[in-house]
Amino acid sequence: MYRIGNDKRKIQSANLICSGMEELMRTQDYHDISVTQIINTSGVGRATFYRLFDDKSDVVLYQMEMVFTELIRRMGPQTDPNVVVQSLFDIWLSQKGLFLSLIKANLYGEFQTQLSYVIGEKLKFIKEHVGLDDRNWQYFIHIRAAMLFTALRVAITQFNEDNSQDISNTLNELFGKQPLIFKS
Amino acid sequence: MYRIGNDKRKIQSANLICSGMEELMRTQDYHDISVTQIINTSGVGRATFYRLFDDKSDVVLYQMEMVFTELIRRMGPQTDPNVVVQSLFDIWLSQKGLFLSLIKANLYGEFQTQLSYVIGEKLKFIKEHVGLDDRNWQYFIHIRAAMLFTALRVAITQFNEDNSQDISNTLNELFGKQPLIFKS
Structure with missing residues (x-):
């Protein structure tokens, strides 16, 4: 570290x-x-x-944390889930080389931990709004982070032309507009 | 390898x-x-x-592949998505030690690749049924695999008492009964 x-x-x-x-x-x-x-x-x-x-994986880990810090700065006080997702996709689509290195360095776990933390902070009003207990919240935020990370991974490794809007639309079409939980 | x-x-x-x-x-x-x-x-x-x-991570990788082979055997010709998910959770909840080692060995990528392959084979009728193109299918199957893997990870690392039914119910409550895409 x-x-x-x-x-x-x-x-x-x-x-x-x-x-x-x-x-x-x-x-x-x-x-x-x-x-x-x-x-x-x-x-x-x-x-x-x-x-x-x-070692070198430590360098890309540090670079990853810098990107997340910049993401938090860019989002500012914004908490609209669509804007959060869009900003996340935009910043990582501008860092494809680093993203691919993170995958090759097997830093899946570290990426998703950071991402869960960032979106957890941004979207915690959902927890209160829907009245989710801590258990459901943990499942929600970690699974949501995995979905977003994987959408990026598929885009960057397989569909390099996809922009952030394409990826968001695909996620919404396939899995419903998140957080689905608002409807319950 | x-x-x-x-x-x-x-x-x-x-x-x-x-x-x-x-x-x-x-x-x-x-x-x-x-x-x-x-x-x-x-x-x-x-x-x-x-x-x-x-090395030792190669051993747990081999053990992981054996568990997936056993999962395929147990599922037989079954293609009901709920049964597929339930069988997946059941087999891995009976292999918690191995699952934790896979996470510690940073084999997230390998696990999800295997899982995408297994559920992709099982659920490919969905692709035809809904008329998904290859691009949407790739997004669907990789993101779905990430959701299932992460649900297991949260269960095994944080909510050790949860059984496969609990995890399925939580996934369905939070993200809608999958595949949501059937409804479109």
Whole structure:
């Protein structure tokens, strides 16, 4: 797990490393990228790299968290479920290289944990509105996160032309407009 | 990736290794289990182990495939979506130790790929019945597999008392009785 915190110099070095990683991901498959290449491309020393990150999967994990932080910033106080879903799709469709690397690094669990947290915070008014108990809420938010993540995964790995509106429409057509639970 | 095929002696050794692994998983966390322990508990040689498997995650991957094979056998010609879902939950709720190890081994992707394949085969009549095109079918089957996997994950990690009927009912209440698409 990366060790960066709020230290300005560490954040600067981490940003350099992330830029290097991004550059490499544009032309190479995640599995073919080595830490040596990341160091060479980003211009930081090996000691600095290992002070901040355990390995290359730690770098994409950090990048993932940055994308979610940016997503939260972009959504602002918005809590309309459609806008939340649209913003989520938009930001990840603009980060396809990183998304594919996350899948290749097997970070499914980490992605869905973050996503459950983000949409859980955004949509918690649903819990109160519908009067869901904690058990149902846990099922709801984790399954909903899995649906959104998988919709993105299918889009990015199989239907690269699909935009965020296409994906939302498909989800709504196939599974009903969420949260379905509003109707109960 | 394990190398077992249809060779009887390899299958016998693999079964011994799986039994050893099962025994270890009953008392230990996946992360604490070593290949040396697996070898000692199962009574096979180290050379045999590495002829068949790359590492311990390969063992749980093989065990996972065996469970899916057994699931297909149990379901027989049944194609009622409710029965399919119920059988899936039943078999995995009887394999909680293995399921937790699969999660710890980060085999989310492999699990969902297998599950998409199994339910895709079972439910392909839906594709024809509703007249879904290939794109919608891909979204449907992968997202449905993610929902079922995640429901199991939430049950096994957070609500250990839930039985397969409880999980099905919760899914139906929260997301509508699937496949919703029948209604369109």
